Amino acid sequence: MSATTDRQALVLGASRGLGLVLVGELARRGWRVIATTRSDGADLRAVADASDGRVTTETLEMTSPEQLGALRERLAGRRLDLLFVNAAIDRGDLPVHEVPTGMFTEVMITNALSPLRALEALRGLVAPGGTVAVMSSEQGSITRNTEPGYELYKASKAALNQLMRSYATRHAGDRQTKLLIDPGHNRTRLGGPDAPLDPQESIPAVVDVLEAQAGAPGLRFLDRHGETVPW
Template sequence: MSRRNVLITGANRGIGLEYVRQLLARGDHVIATARHPAQAHDLNRLVAEHPGRLHVFPLDVMDPKAEAEVARELPLVLGDEPLHLLINNAGLLHSGERFGHVPAANLEDSFRTNAMGPFLLAQAIEPRLADGAKVANMTSQLGSIANTTRFGTPTYAIGKAALNMVTRLLAAALADRRIAVVSLHPGWVQTDMGGAQAPLAPQQSVAGLLRVIDGLDMARSGSFLDWQGETLPW
């Protein structure tokens, strides 16, 4: 495919912003979302550098009405063209949580951002997805139930475990249209969330993730993979 139409959430910084950079470098047409587009300065600079190939939409994935609004706005930039790739990247991590002191609000925030938002967005834009399109849900190895051996980042882990179920359910719902859906763990990456001590640069992680997405077929739809394409346990 010479050019893909790609929608990516949480694109104002970190892994999301690096996805935008690399997708634009490949010649793709990108619709990027951010909660506060006016404050997404790096993203807006890219808009100026790539006129007509990058559009920025406001989206707070915690607001169910916002996903429907994105679906309504897509024709304004795509016309009759479909979307070929959805990357559900927006995520939320509450740091410093301790057992016995985890507030309900943290659980609600994490579920709405990390699981509910991606599900509702995929559901809202499904009519705009091309047959044979791909959906990449950015999860984490912390969402692996099988690998959990300690108490840490509980609301984030719970939200990402729920997102992994979203992947399995979407894979089943979209199979008849040959739309492959996958959960992707980006590795421990040098971002605001991952910290400066992380071993992976965003450029390296995203390059690997795009290779995994490019190679994704229906045989691997519903899988839980890392940035190198290795299968992770649920």
Template sequence: MENKQTVLIVGASRGLGLALVEEYCKRGFDVIATVRQQTAALQGLQKQYPDSLEVHEQVDIVNLDSVRILHDRLKGRKLDVLFVNAGISRANELTPLQVEEQDYIDMMLTNALSPMRVVELFHENVLTNGVIALMSSELGSITNASAFWELYSSSKAALNMLAKSFAARHSNDSRAMLLIAPGWVRTDMGTQDAILDVSESIPLVVDVVTQHAGRPGLRYVDRFGKTIAW
């Protein structure tokens, strides 16, 4: 019998992360999901997929100690996919002059620095033909900047830069690394003004990740696998 593939999804309690958990469970993966605290929706998925969904609570991506503890718990576990999803948006309509400094600091820590710390820690857990995926955004493109949600956009641009630097430091790595933009999706973070339902985004996102297994190098792509300008 063929061994099941394993995915670690960091930031899985709701929204896009929860949808990723469900999609990978449907596809027969062993799923390791992290949350700060358990949610009813995730508990429901655990009941539906008791043999394939493993949840680790009290993992806060901005708390490096909690991420290190998770790394110790999963020592030696091999991953086909590492998917770092955690992110926040604040002060969406504000300018740099208007934003509260702490709101901006929180976005940069959650959306840029902390995801890359996860990658630094778990990189070696990913199989050499596996995929490291980070949930980015079309708004992270400097080329296509439009001043929409500009502060959030800058945090995603920072994530992209840190990922590009990581890839440069690991230029001979055989793993694929994806900065993937799911589109503007209706979630608590994306707001109800968004144009896509999670069902119109996440299955395509998972398709793109799957298609890149065994394809070394960093790519910045949308949910269709199309390259986005840096």
């Protein structure tokens, strides 16, 4: 990890919700943050404007390999301490046999395939000893799938976890820390207004975990308290 004043992060999917709060928390701790959004999000722009230059923004549609390649070219020469991919959609609580094929494809591409494409496209920007992390969910834990509901979302997060395991195996020798993060059930557009957690309280705990794990070898699936989530 670089010296505190020089820490650099790239957060993909930062226009709202957990990604937006993550960007603000990293900047508050002195990180310099590049944050991506699919469009010129007003909330992210406000965070950047208030950051005294610590937050800059880039436009990215994460499902586009071409845009990922273009972002890599724009950031060539940067050395990141943290690459964090935050991407998820939910299309409702349907049993899987009622899920249209197009919906299944959309959720799997966004929640599982695109985050790993992003890691592969941008991992070369991460310094040895740096961290690559993906926002996962306890919902992706097969062990803990003991209550009905949200079958497609759960499947997409389980697929994300499995693909991240394959990624970690393939790049076992790159000296980068690899993390899947379960932030808990938060009150966001995705989590809903009745979720028990406030992102302003849970995300600082997530950043504590990111900072504490920096430099640790291998892949870990951790919650916001730094506890292991069963696969």
